[in-house]
Amino acid sequence: MVEQDEKEQARLRAQKNSDLIARTLPPHLKSQEEQLVARFMKHSGNYFSKLKSLYEFMDDLLEFIQKFTPCKKGCTHCCHIEVSISKLEVEYIRKTEGIKPAKEIITGNTYGSPCPFLKKGSCSIYKSRPFVCRRHVTVDDSSKWCRIDVCNSINMSLLRFTEVNTVYDMLVIESGLIKQTDIREVFAMRK
Numbered sequence: 001m002v003e004q005d006e007k008e009q010a011r012l013r014a015q016k017n018s019d020l021i022a023r024t025l026p027p028h029l030k031s032q033e034e035q036l037v038a039r040f041m042k043h044s045g046n047y048f049s050k051l052k053s054l055y056e057f058m059d060d061l062l063e064f065i066q067k068f069t070p071c072k073k074g075c076t077h078c079c080h081i082e083v084s085i086s087k088l089e090v091e092y093i094r095k096t097e098g099i100k101p102a103k104e105i106i107t108g109n110t111y112g113s114p115c116p117f118l119k120k121g122s123c124s125i126y127k128s129r130p131f132v133c134r135r136h137v138t139v140d141d142s143s144k145w146c147r148i149d150v151c152n153s154i155n156m157s158l159l160r161f162t163e164v165n166t167v168y169d170m171l172v173i174e175s176g177l178i179k180q181t182d183i184r185e186v187f188a189m190r191k
């Protein structure tokens with residue numbers, strides 16, 4: 001019962017913080033987010049440069065959101081849960097980091113095992129990390145409910161930006177590099 005109360009309080013805190021972020025988002029970021037799909041429709045670059053532009057915009061959002069989230073370097077809870085990655089992002093990592101994916105998908109239970117790019121408690125491909133890693137931002141006041149033994153027991157709201165998600169889906173679909181796998185399945189065997 002006490003734990004249920006704690007979860008409900010955490011859920012409400014996160015919701016309150018999400019609302020606060022939406023209300024206080026600086027006007028230039030708000031208008032960029034609202035026009036993101038239109039901007040990307042006009043973007044003349046290839047899919048990699050479009051993905052890079054999307055990541056840069058997400059970096060700008062994160063800079064503002066930083067003060068509302070306990071997410072920080074050294075916290076690695078979400079590097080131990082599923083990390084779903086599209087073929088577009090696999091190719092992006094190959095191109096930007098020079099890391100080849102495995103020739104064959106390596107299947108297995110990925111939940112709980114660290115992402116292969118987690119090195120000494122931080123992300124070794126931080127600039128090229130996948131969309132899902134950038135989007136997974138908790139806005140509770142601590143990372144208590146991000147722990148892998150409890151995170152699935154709570155329906156905590158994470159930050160969502162509608163046009164950011166739409167642009168990502170658009171890029172993946174239009175590039176044709178759609179296939180989704182867990183990051184460990186494509187990079188676990190890299191040399």
Ligand code: SF4
Binds near residue numbers: 078115122
């Ligand atoms: S790519 Fe980086 S941020 Fe994403 S799960 Fe792996 S180590 Fe964590």
